[in-house]
Every structure is written in C-alpha cells, then in structure tokens.
Amino acid sequence: MNGFVIAKIRGIEIRVNWSVVVIGALVAWSLAENILPEAIEGYRTGEYWTAGVLATIAFFAALVGHEMGHSLVAIKAGVNVEGITLWLFGGVAELDRSPDSPRDALRIAAAGPAVSAVIGVVALLVSIPTAGLIGSTLAWFGFINLLLAAFNLLPAIPMDGGRIYQARLWSKNGNEHEATRKASQLGHRIGGAMVMLGVLEVLLGGTIGGFWLVMVGWFVREAARAELQHAEVDQPLRSIAVSQVMSPDPVRVGAETMITEFILGSLHRGRHASYPVTRGGIVTGLITIRQIQDVEPDARSDTTVGQLAIPLDDVVIVEPDSPVSDLLNELGRRQDRRALVFDQGELVGIVSPSDITRLITVVGLLGHESDQANHPAPTKEIPPCSTK
Ligand SMILES: [Zn+2]
Numbered sequence: 418m419n420g421f422v423i424a425k426i427r428g429i430e431i432r433v434n435w436s437v438v439v440i441g442a443l444v445a446w447s448l449a450e451n452i453l454p455e456a457i458e459g460y461r462t463g464e465y466w467t468a469g470v471l472a473t474i475a476f477f478a479a480l481v482g483h484e485m486g487h488s489l490v491a492i493k494a495g496v497n498v499e500g501i502t503l504w505l506f507g508g509v510a511e512l513d514r515s516p517d518s519p520r521d522a523l524r525i526a527a528a529g530p531a532v533s534a535v536i537g538v539v540a541l542l543v544s545i546p547t548a549g550l551i552g553s554t555l556a557w558f559g560f561i562n563l564l565l566a567a568f569n570l571l572p573a574i575p576m577d578g579g580r581i582y583q584a585r586l587w588s589k590n591g592n593e594h595e596a597t598r599k600a601s602q603l604g605h606r607i608g609g610a611m612v613m614l615g616v617l618e619v620l621l622g623g624t625i626g627g628f629w630l631v632m633v634g635w636f637v638r639e640a641a642r643a644e645l646q647h648a649e650v651d652q653p654l655r656s657i658a659v660s661q662v663m664s665p666d667p668v669r670v671g672a673e674t675m676i677t678e679f680i681l682g683s684l685h686r687g688r689h690a691s692y693p694v695t696r697g698g699i700v701t702g703l704i705t706i707r708q709i710q711d712v713e714p715d716a717r718s719d720t721t722v723g724q725l726a727i728p729l730d731d732v733v734i735v736e737p738d739s740p741v742s743d744l745l746n747e748l749g750r751r752q753d754r755r756a757l758v759f760d761q762g763e764l765v766g767i768v769s770p771s772d773i774t775r776l777i778t779v780v781g782l783l784g785h786e787s788d789q790a791n792h793p794a795p796t797k798e799i800p801p802c803s804t805k
Pocket residue numbers: 483484487529530569577
C-alpha cells in the first residue's frame with residue numbers, strides 16, 4: 418500500500434495513505450459541524466473546529482496505537498513488522514510472516530483491540546468530570562475507540578476478531594491451514610452480510626452510513642477471499658523445500674570481469690538471466706541482465722561486474738531446507754524476485770522468477786489433478802528446475 422512516511426517508532430515506519438487525508442477531513446467536518454454542536458451548545462464555530470481537528474488527529478494517533486499494539490506483540494513473538502500504514506479503512510500492521518503458534522497468533526490479534534479498549538475507557542472516565550466542549554470531545558473520542566475495538570472483534574478475517582477465531586480453531590484442531598480456511602470463509606460471508614445490510618440501509622433512505630457499510634463489507638469480503646486463495650496456494654508450498662525448486666550450482670562470475678567480457682562470455686553462452694558475483698572465491702553479490710541493459714554501450718568496456726552487482730546484503734538469502742512458502746512471502750515484498758541459496762555458508766543454488774512461476778503452475782496442476790482423483794497432491798515429487 419502506498420503512503421508517505423510520517424514517523425518512525427521503535428524502528429517501525431508509520432505511513433499514511435492519501436485516502437486518510439480525505440477521511441480525516443470528513444471526520445473533522447462532521448465533528449465540527451454536527452456531532453459536537455449537537456452534544457454541547459454555546460461555542461463559537463472556530464472552537465468547534467479546533468476541537469474537531471484535534472479529536473481527529475487524536476483518533477488517528479489512537480489508530481496508530483492500536484496497530485502498535487499488534488506490532489509490539491508480534492515483534493516479541495519473533496515476527497518482524499515491515500511498517501504500519503493508515504488508509505481508508507483504518508490501519509494495517511504489515512507482519513513479514515504468520516506467527517509460529519496459535520498462542521502467538523491470538524496474542525498478536527487481541528493486542529490491537531485491547532489498546533483501543535483501554536484508550537476508550539480511559540478517555541470516557543476522564544470525560545465524566547470534565548465540563549464543556551473538552552469533556553464532550555473526550556467522550557466522543559472514548560466512544561469511537563470502544564466502537565473501534567468492538568467492530569474489530571467481529572469474527573471476520575481480515576479483522577482482528579477473525580484472526581482470533583482462526584487462532585482458536587488452529588489451537589483446537591492443530592491444523593493452521595484448515596483454521597485459516599474456515600475463518601476466511603466466515604469472513605467472506607460476514608462481509609457479504611455487511612454489504613447487504615448497507616444496501617438495505619441505503620434503500621430505506623439511510624445516510625452515508627449505508628454506503629460506508631457497503632464499502633467496508635466489500636473490502637472484508639474481498640480480503641477474506643484473497644486470504645483464502647493465499648492459504649490454498651501456500652499450503653502445498655509449505656511441504657516443498659527450496660532445494661527442490663532452485664537451480665543448483667549456478668555459474669559464477671568474477672567481480673573484476675568487464676561487462677563486455679561478461680556479455681560475450683557467460684551471458685552469450687549460458688542461458689541464465691542472473692549470476693552470483695564472486696571476489697576472491699567469496700560470493701559478494703548478484704548481477705542480472707536487467708542491470709546490464711541499463712549500462713550505456715560505450716561504458717561497457719570500462720565498467721566491471723562488481724561495480725554493477727547488487728550487494729549481497731540486498732539479495733534474499735535462503736537455506737535449501739526452508740519451505741518455498743516462506744521464500745515466496747519474502748520475495749513478495751521485493752522488486753527483484755530472485756534469491757541465492759546458501760548451505761552453511763556455501764552457495765549451492767539460485768532461485769529465479771521463472772523457477773517460481775513454473776513451481777506455482779505445477780502446484781496448480783497437481784492440485785487440480787488431485788481434486789479430480791480425490792487424493793492428496795504428491796507435492797513432494799516436484800523435480801528441481803534447472804531451465805530458465
Ligand atoms: Zn487490529
């Protein structure tokens with residue numbers, strides 16, 4: 418999701434999507450022009466607007482607090498957080514993988530609504546003895562946070578309640594895939610029900626709330642569907658090791674090699690699109706055809722492969738025994754979709770986009786065949802791929 422970075426808290430980037438500006442303006446406007454004047458009379462327009470704008474900022478800060486709740490518990494459970502993005506439908510904490518145990522999954526999911534509920538209760542308690550416009554604004558802020566906590570507890574993936582439901586199923590049956598499947602299906606149905614309720618409200622002459630419910634329901638429905646699809650592809654890929662899809666013993670190229678020499682040599686004679694780069698026998702990076710295309714023909718004779726290579730720190734490194742599903746999750750966040758495979762410090766293979774495309778196609782075919790024959794897909798028997 419696109420967004421501009423507004424802060425970095427404990428190493429986690431907080432990004433804001435443009436849609437938040439629109440939503441923020443709407444919230445501030447409805448607070449200043451309707452909600453606050455109706456709650457308490459006798460203030461000037463400027464005062465209502467000041468309270469409305471401050472409450473809107475506090476609302477988004479509380480949303481960040483909610484996502485920080487998920488994030489900090491995730492980090493404690495060993496799951497990295499890529500960042501937090503605020504967008505049209507609230508906040509998203511981007512975790513780099515799913516948690517290892519149902520216990521962790523449940524804690525991560527519950528932490529967000531817990532933060533919102535605590536903020537809500539504290540704000541309401543403070544609002545009771547607070548008089549005037551400040552008291553009314555605090556009351557709204559408390560109420561909206563409690564509403565946020567409650568709404569997020571709906572058992573519909575991708576919402577927190579759906580993740581809690583998934584974690585409980587997982588813990589009960591010990592089958593993560595089956596739990597994700599069931600929870601996503603429920604999310605899909607609840608999303609559909611929200612859309613219908615929203616349409617009904619619009620038809621009965623409802624206001625903006627009906628449209629909003631249709632949009633949120635639609636989003637939940639689509640996200641649940643995407644989660645289900647991801648789980649269906651992810652499951653067979655968990656039983657396949659990286660060593661089964663990598664191209665073993667990739668041809669290496671010395672860092673001192675001139676680009677012209679490299680084009681006439683390895684690139685011309687070989688059939689690969691990327692090559693590990695070595696210096697003194699040690700792998701230091703990766704060079705791809707794409708990078709060479711970017712070099713002006715005149716400059717090719719005085720540029721070395723080493724100058725152009727992607728440094729090893731920026732290349733995805735994976736072990737041969739890791740499941741392909743983990744690698745795909747990692748690659749999904751990168752622009753360059755290739756990885757080097759190291760076994761105890763030794764380069765043993767390379768995984769290219771074509772290896773992955775082929776694997777996903779084969780898994781799809783196997784899944785289809787096994788549906789027809791009604792027996793489990795023999796996913797372990799996929800031969801390693803060496804063609805590019
Ligand atoms: Zn949440």
